[in-house]
Amino acid sequence: MDNDFLWWRDGVIYQIYPRSFVDSNADGIGDLQGIRSKLDYLQGLGIDAIWLSPIFPSPDVDFGYDVSNYLDIDPKFGTLEEFQQLVEDCHQRGIRVILDLVLNHTSDQHPWFVESRSSRDNPKNDWYLWKDPSPNGGPPNNWQSVFGGSGWEYEARRGQYYFHMFYKEQPDVNWRNPAVREELVNVFRFWAERGVDGFRLDVFNDYFKDAGFRDNPAKLGLRPFDRQQHIHDVSQPEMMPLLKEIRSVLDSYPQRYAVGETFLGEDQAKTAASYCGSERLHAAFNFSFTHCKWDAGQFLRAIQHWENSLGDDAWPTYVLNNHDVRRSASRYARGEDDRRLKVAAAMLLTLRGTPYLYYGEEIGMRDIKVGRSEIQDPIGKHYWPFFIGRDGCRSPMQWNAAKHAGFSQATPWLKVNPNHATRNVESQQNDPRSLYHFYRNLIQLRKDLPALRQGMFLPLVHEPRYILAYLRQTQTQTVLVALNFSRRRLPLMLSGRMITGQPWKLALSSREDARAELSGTRLDLAPYEASIYAVNE
Structure with a gap:
């Protein structure tokens, strides 16, 4: 590995949904001690950082995304001392720690909101977004909640409405209040002082709303929320000075990092890119891959649009899975076949x-199938049967073939996928041809080949139907990536300029009999083959 390695830019980040990773105390819910018990596994996989979905105290209306205390750990996950031990254990293994910060809203049980809702003359009167009713007694404007219904909830004790972009139990804070701003910016300092390396900012571009609370214009859409142009309740210009302030705080600590979850936006790539830079966020998520069909052309267009949207001082991120979308294995794989x-x-x-x-x-976990009575996710309960929620992608980690997949000795909070008897970490570690070992080898290859970390991206097939092929290139190394999205054997024709004085060496392939060297102008790709070749200048 070269001396220029920067963990958040060149490394691989692994998201853990703590409730579902490992349960150490047999209560059916994953916890910090469970995560600590698997750090050797994560180190062996080769990842460079873990991102933990929220672990702060929470009533769990939205499973941790309704925070009631930003400066502590929820007892169901452990203690502040145990978290400190986790951070130290990670650092000893060269693994960084990223926390998920939910700063757009709090729980309605947060002491700030309890005080704010009590009366109009209390010290925290305007820590949230309060407005008088409209002249007809209804909500102040037409803003909707993304989880359904009006975004305004009436509070009789104040005779006013408060705004909530998500559940009514998640009131949005007032970032325009200097006291609120100071408290929330100090959250970064609190955790950075405890060794936290980075922060994932939940729906960060939703922090500010239009100061005049103007109605959103109408547009065509299915749900009421989708029938609005969200120009007044998200992505306000006041976000830019705040990001500069947050970046200044992070830059006062060595190698700290912030990545934002971009919320809404007609063009998500451009929206995400606008918030990245030397005085803004280090990076932001673009979720285009989670919407792509199994089509080489769609993926290439998403890549090129993302690359073209980013400025010179911004860095891309890529993601196929997270806690809010169907797993890529459920979207793309056919049965238990892992070739795709x-x-x-x-x-x-x-x-x-x-x-x-x-x-x-890394082991190809599929979504679980959830019946109506099994739904845990409140969104699923609200929108059933049109949308069954996000439980499918949040099932317990499949460690082995035991009754509860090695996740817990007790009944898990969410059921385990029945395929864990054959699809689990233990079985795949014992199979050198498994998906697990392919991920592990790919991660190691990134460490071994500088071009895969920092090289230019140069597509070879500009309007692909079935083959996605590209070069990653530095001044001293070129890597060829050839991906066949088809179930048929297909040729990749290479231009003469790619033929150098020395042959390309096979670096890694999903195909056991892949060519060890590549020196001609044609590479025949087997169905669903992924092959990587490298040559040094």
Whole structure:
């Protein structure tokens, strides 16, 4: 590995949904001690950082995304001391720690809101977004909640409405209040002082709303929320000075990092890119891959649009999975066949940008099927049967073939996928041809080949139907990535300028009999083959 390695830029980040990773105390819910028990596994996989979905005290109306205390750990996950031990254990293994900060809203049980809602003359009167009713007694404007219904909830004790972009139990804070701003910016300092290396900012571009609370214009859409142009309740210009302030705080600590979850936006890539830079966020998520069909052309267009949207001082991120979307294995794989997943993994881990993995992605975990009575996710309960929620992608990690997949000795909070008897970490570690080993080898390849971390991205097939092929290139090294999205054997024709004085050496392939060297102008790709070749100048 070269001396220029920067963990958040050149490394691989692994998202853990703590409730579902490992349960150490047999209460059916994953916890910090469970995560600590698997750090050797994560180190062996080769990842460089873990991102923990929220672990702060919470009533769990939205499973941790309704925070009631930003400066502590929820008892169901452990203690502040145990978290400190986790950070130290990670650092000893060269693993960084990223926390998920939910700063757009709090829980309605947060002491700030309890005080704010009590009366109009209390010290925290305007810590949230309060407005008088409209002349007809209804909500102050037409803003909707993304989870359904009006975004305004009436509070009789104040005779006013408060705004909530999400559940009514998640009131949005007033970032325009200097006292609120100071408290929330200090959250970064609190955790950075405790060794936290980075922060994932939940729906960060939703922090500010239009100061005049103007109605959103109408547009065509299915749900009421989708029938509005969200120009007044998200992505306000006041966000830019705040990002500069947050970046200044982070830059006062060594190698601290912030990545933002871009919320809404007609063009998400351009919206995300606008918030990245030397005085803004280090990076932001672009979720275009989670919407792509199994189509080489769609993926290439998403990559090129993302690359073209970013400024010179911004860095891409790529993600196939997270806690809010169907797993890529459920979207793309056919049955238990993992060939497509190896193609997707090779793409994710060889592009120019920081790859984010989601727990279980490395063993091809599929979504669980959830019946109505089994739904845990409140969104699923609200929208059933049109949308069953996000439980499918949040099932317990499949460690082995035991009754509860090695996740817990007790009944898990969410059921385990029945396929854990054959699809689990233990079985895949014992199979050198498994998806797990392919991920592990890809991650190691990123460490071994500088071009995969920092090289230019140069597509070879500009209007692909079935083959996605590109070069990653530095001044001293060129890497060829060839991905066949088809179930048919197909040729990749290479231009004469790619033929150098020395042959390309095979670096990694999903195909056991792949050519060890490449020196001609044609590379025949087997169905769903992912092959990587390298040559040094």
